[in-house]
Amino acid sequence: MRLRSILLATAFGLGADAVWRRTRAARLRPLPSSGGPVADEHCFVTAAGVVLDEETRRAASTYATGQRLDVLDLVPAGLDCARALELARRVEPDTYRAARLARGVGGGHAMLVTADVAERAKITRFAGLDAAEMEELAVRLKTYAPVGTDLAVAGRIAPVGCSAAERRTILRGRWPSDLPEYLSGNLLGLAVLSTGVAWALASRRKGDAAAAAAVLVATCAQPVLATAGTPLRPHDLAGFSLLRPVTALVRWVRVAAQREEPDPEMPRLRRQYAAELAEKADTFVEPRRTDCPWCGGTDLRRLVTSGDHQHHRPGVFILDKCRDCGHVFQNPRLSSAGLEFHYRDFYDGPGGPEVERGFRLAAPHYRDRARMVRGHTEPEAWLDVGGGHGHFCNAARDVWPQTRFDALDMSVSIKEAEERGWIDGGHLGFFPDLADKLAGAYDVVSMHHYLEHTVDPYAELDAAATVLAPGGHLLIEVPDPEWIVGRVAGRWWHAWFQPQHLNFVPLGNLVDALADRGLETVAVERGPAHQPVDFLMIVMMLAHRLVPDPAKPWRTERHPRLRRALRAGVYLAAGPAMFVGASADQLLAPLIKRGPRSNTYRVLARRVPAEGDQDATASALRAG
DSSP states (O other): OHHHHHHHHHHHHHHHHHHHHHHHHTTSOBOOOOOSOOOTTEEEEEBTTOOOOHHHHHHHHHHHHHHTOSEEEEEETTOOHHHHHHHHHHOOTTTTTTOTTOOOOOOSSEEEEEHHHHHHTTOOOOSOBOHHHHHHHHHHHHHHSTTSEEEEEETTOOOOOOOHHHHHHHHHHHSTTTHHHHHHHHHHHHHHHHHHHHHHHHSSOHHHHHHHHHHHHHHHHHHHHHHTTSSOOOTTHHHHHHHHHHHHHHHHHHHHHOOOOOOTTHHHHHHHHHHHHHHHGGGSBOOOOSSOTTTOOOOEEEEEEEOOTTTOOSOOEEEEEETTTOOEEESSOBOHHHHHHHHTTTSSGGGHHHHHHHHHHTHHHHHHHHHTTTTTOOOSEEEEETOTTSHHHHHHTTTOTTSEEEEEESSTHHHHHHHHTSSSEEEESOHHHHTGGGTTOEEEEEEESOGGGOSOHHHHHHHHHHHEEEEEEEEEEEEOTTOHHHHHHGGGOGGGOTTTOOEEOOHHHHHHHHHHTTEEEEEEESGGGOOSOHHHHHHHHHHHHHSOOTTSTTSOOSSHHHHHHHHHHHHHHHHHHHHHHHHHHHHHHHHHHTSSOOSEEEEEEEEOOOTTHHHHHHHHHHHO
């Protein structure tokens, strides 16, 4: 009876999924024909074996011009079923263009690109790309044209195939650090489902056999239902649908069996990290201090002892709490050499794609931050400190489209953000060092999850007060060290984030420090600033602790296959716990967001103008 219920639920799920995909596929726009010429600014990128006739080029150019598009992905109407189903799952046609931080999606065959975007994105090849290269290019071009990218279905493009090796490379780009777990999960799910169907068909219970037959029918019907009456007309629809119960598992096995080319940079990185750990590890921390860096008090207690639970670099890190003022700080603190070691290859390099995925998912949170200044000011010039690749500034344009957004960061990523057009201007360096140069130039300065990374929060607040124009606003968001989950979960609370987070400022302390600098707090958000990931991250960090990623260059090279297999097994076993943790986060989020506390808080403070400041303000903003 239990097997029958599971099979019937599976059949229903497949049918519902097909209807959902069809609602998306039906909203894909067919490319209208046109007799107009190809615009001089338009160029085309094609996959190997794809031929774009002149009629399709003209139609694409006319459509892109009319829609004011910088990038137009041309999806063959006859795209194979596997990729057609995937496209319908991954793209929401009505919102894709306007979704500034959405990952680029395409059909993997041809793209129209304006010359400006092609130059900024540094495209050097325009023909003969394989499917994986087309996928990578679609992702890259969306970043350079965040609201100027869209898709259209072209009926005159003959579809070409995608090999199992190319498919694995594509999946590696989407799952940079956990592809084995992703593949193992899909294979296990299909294997269990196939076994259940076979068992039910072989049983003598008519109800079980009927439920198994329903699963088979739904499996075969899903591609037909998902594409019926849509611009997509897969060329292999009949054969794919009929053989799908047999070939689905085979296709995943073929992808999983492909061997990936090792990263040619990895041996050099391993040698570099090994040498640095052997020669410099004792220079990575400063001497332990006996007083609080915030108030100078000497009554300290150990709060958390933690390792690096994100990337598992060597080291043990201690957070102390001052009993006098409540400030929490890393003690002993990382030295400049330690900071350089632990930040390297985290936000860029090997760790970049993994962090990028998290940044993209935070788009709604970015917009919530930007909305906090509503009712207090109409920003003209906004500086985001610690702006990284410019994700916040890009998303905030949805809220403040007329505002000039600049960003400051110590990483060269700020220059890429400028090339992408996500920010209007970039400043490379340390904020306190650049403050005098930028004095009075901005009417809004933001520090989002930046202050906890800094060595001297007081110096950063001084710099903000200098850069702000009189009457301007400072917006700060930081983890809340007073959050109950942080106290109960200890080192497994993700926001302690050792060893990168150096200082945790309680809300009262921050408000007082702002007042000392002539900044009056005008709004505070605690519940609404909550990020609902606490319980999911606890489970993930525990699993990650048991089986760290062996692909990291600072990890041992011994027994890599065994380590990958163990990691996949632990993550699959932890899957139900992750689901429970994520569900708990989402169920509790509405209550927490209406409550007085959360894992994050925001403060908006206004620089109180002094006499004679108004003329200086107008002059500085005009100069900016």
